[in-house]
Amino acid sequence: MQTRVETKSRKRVRVAAGDIFAVPLDAEQQSFGYIRAYQDVDVGILPVISKARILSIAQIPTVGSVLDVFLFQDALKTGRWPRIGNLPFSDESSSWAPARKQVAASRPEVRMVVFRGHFIAADKFGQYDELPLFQKFDEEDVIREMLQRADEFLVIDS
Template sequence: MQTRVETKSRKRVRIAAGDIFAVPLDAEHQRFGYIRTYQDVDVGILPIISKACILSIAEMPTVSSVLDVFLFQDALKTGRWPRIGNLPFTDEESAWAPARKQVAASRPEVKMVVFRGHFIAAAKFGQYDELPLFQKFDEEDVIREILQRADEFLVMDS
């Protein structure tokens, strides 16, 4: 006799460029930071923290990021970080994170630029030194970055 096993399927969240997600900053969910997704797996950290509530999409005072990073997106796809809505980018070009330089510790002489999901040789791209650093973040890195910059962010009370 076979036993049927019931499994709850967790619905995966589809992520689109322009999605805004609330990032719980503490276990009690008393403060939230915010990120906006780009094309591919990059996100922009928004300079906003809310207290005791998640802002609605209409309450977002800015969508200009203070830091753009590659993010391992498990928290987004599983719904641990709630999506509050989508604010579309004005055009295709702005839907991609800005170009960033990749610095490889093992081969610092190899200069690459991350641009629109591709690695391009700095000589071919035409810039390198003035670009911001390409950084890979996980959930904890995003939370830590928001908390470290909290004094510079707009704090919105409920």
């Protein structure tokens, strides 16, 4: 006889520019990092960690990111990383992640810039070398990056 396992179905979350999400940094959920969504699938990692609780949107001390990355957003859309609110960007252009250079190991001669969801040839864009690196992160990469930088982050205890 088969038994049916009840699973709580979660409504898919629609991610909007300015949404702030809490990122559980350990299995026991004793500390949380924070990210802010840009347009498209990019997020900014915020330099804040809270202990023992998730901060409210009003308690987020900064929306300035320490790193902007492309994120596979399954944890956001399924609700595993809770959305705590939205802090809108000041204008439409700031709601996009800054331009970043794409470095392809297989074809280093191809110099592309990722800007507002598009790949643009570096010679057409007009910049390349001084731009930060375009990085694709999954959930574990975000958590690892936050933990590696934790000493540089503001830590808020309960």
